[in-house]
Amino acid sequence: MNVRGYAARSSDSPLAPWGVYRRDPGERDVRIQIQHCGICHSDIHFARNEWHFTTYPAVPGHEIIGKVIQVGSGVTRHRAGDLVGVGCFVNSCRSCVSCKEGQENFCEGGLRMTFGSFEADGKTPTYGGYATEIVVDEHFVLKIPKTLDPAAAAPLLCAGITTYSPLKYVGLSEGQKIAVVGLGGLGHMAVKLAASFGAEVTVLSRSSSKQGDAERLGATDFVLTRNEGALRPLAGRFDFILDTISAAHDINGPLGCLKRDGTLILVGAPADPLPVAAFRLLGRRRSILGSNTGGIRETQEMLDHCGAHGITSDIERIVPDQINEAYERTLQSDVKYRFVIDCTKF
């Protein structure tokens, strides 16, 4: 069947209405009426073929919230009427070591991304959440806590888990000091989540206009990094730095702000290699860690944590015909802090 949605027809055309193919629900499938879908920077890279693997028409969107409207006969985890979410991937091999450990995001046998992959048949493209419905294997469908605003919960499915997962991996705990570099979609979630773990959060930003927000989001400190020497007083201060910037930028300055044994976590992937001054690592046994979303079990854990702590994304709600404008504003960092599409309006 085809459902209403939006697609890019080529790398330089705006997104426009398109009939999005969805398979008939199989035995283990959940059919979801999509209510909300966040706009992630990845959507833009994908729609514009900036990663060089897009096939068109292209339907982005991997921060999906909706209601279950039909389940296959073998589905046990979800029921019609449930509020559910779908994140960055909709299937995996289910048999590699990472899948068996519940870390499907690192699947080595063929992770099926929510958009930009192919279905199990190897030829039907996967289409993302800019649509009225989606059909997904129940294993990859998350339960959304009832206490959260569904629209504001949408970005948890990507921005939320992408920042939650490395904070858990490194064991961020109460009283530890963490700096968040860049206060955007990922960064503002990182501040909220790190603060919810009891950590002392400092925001490092090039924009003084972010100071008020940083504090409102839960940061105890804000440091404007635009000025020469701004990082110097922070030397050796942090247990962790979560760097959310996906453009080219200096990480050697921030590395110097880590304590002995501190870790700088990269969750953004700049296109060009980052120059790393090795002595910054050797001198204090520091490390750089890359991280990339999280597995299904951990995503559910993150959602439950957010439910318990009342954590959602700060969002701006839009309707479908504002998507192209929202892309431009996202590219200019002119959003606080995530656009979320009302998918009932497609």
Place this chain on the structure above:
Amino acid sequence: MNVRGYAARSSDSPLAPWGVYRRDPGERDVRIQIQHCGICHSDIHFARNEWHFTTYPAVPGHEIIGKVIQVGSGVTRHRAGDLVGVGCFVNSCRSCVSCKEGQENFCEGGLRMTFGSFEADGKTPTYGGYATEIVVDEHFVLKIPKTLDPAAAAPLLCAGITTYSPLKYVGLSEGQKIAVVGLGGLGHMAVKLAASFGAEVTVLSRSSSKQGDAERLGATDFVLTRNEGALRPLAGRFDFILDTISAAHDINGPLGCLKRDGTLILVGAPADPLPVAAFRLLGRRRSILGSNTGGIRETQEMLDHCGAHGITSDIERIVPDQINEAYERTLQSDVKYRFVIDCTKF
């Protein structure tokens, strides 16, 4: 008092005989008759002022083995006649967090390097082990297991602890797979130590002439990395990579050879920043860790481990007037694998 030794008088003059000042032993000091001193690449950087902090005359050497010939009245850990060693540093603040944790190598209050620092008075330069004697606070003097050949044990004080410490820090254990990049002074120790922990060791080298040695030292595999595509079959293979190269080199190829959650350990510090392709880290949650010698407690643990496992360095013995030639050969990697000076001949 002055003792016989060798010093560089300027950045471009060869090392030549010089009378090296040693303080009179204080209450906590140990006076050591030096028998052997290894030649570390750092010695050359220092003698030639390549780190831009050398004061002249400069006496290198921080892989020191000798016999205790006198102890201060308050010394409890060593006695005249003991075989002892001195490594990269001879004092520290003793009061910062790192010192209190026995990780003096990360002292934040003023680590006194064996050469290239100043004594506690802030003006007397420290002079290294290219001499007949040295006077060191007992806390910084290590016990050398009697089962080891003293000359071949000298490089353990730097090359040994520099590779042992990160392997312990990351928890290298039996059956894990590790690659050692570069088979030189540090690399050959890394192979021996990693093998002694029960790990499966692969040597990655640009020189086919190292293959026989790699296996003799305890590696199970050898991969010649000079050829295009040589690393491709190793994708996702290793738990750890210990990179001992201190010249500019590519680390993105090796990063791709790490498993999920794998760590590339840097123990050499190239002068220029290393370009790091962030996606290599993000895609498999890999990390890069810098490490830098070890503390006194861990150095003693390493020496005891080497004593128990019969591990020493492969060395070429030289007399003092061969030092300058040995420097040239070290720069050409023409040494298997460490030069050790007979310090009784100064």
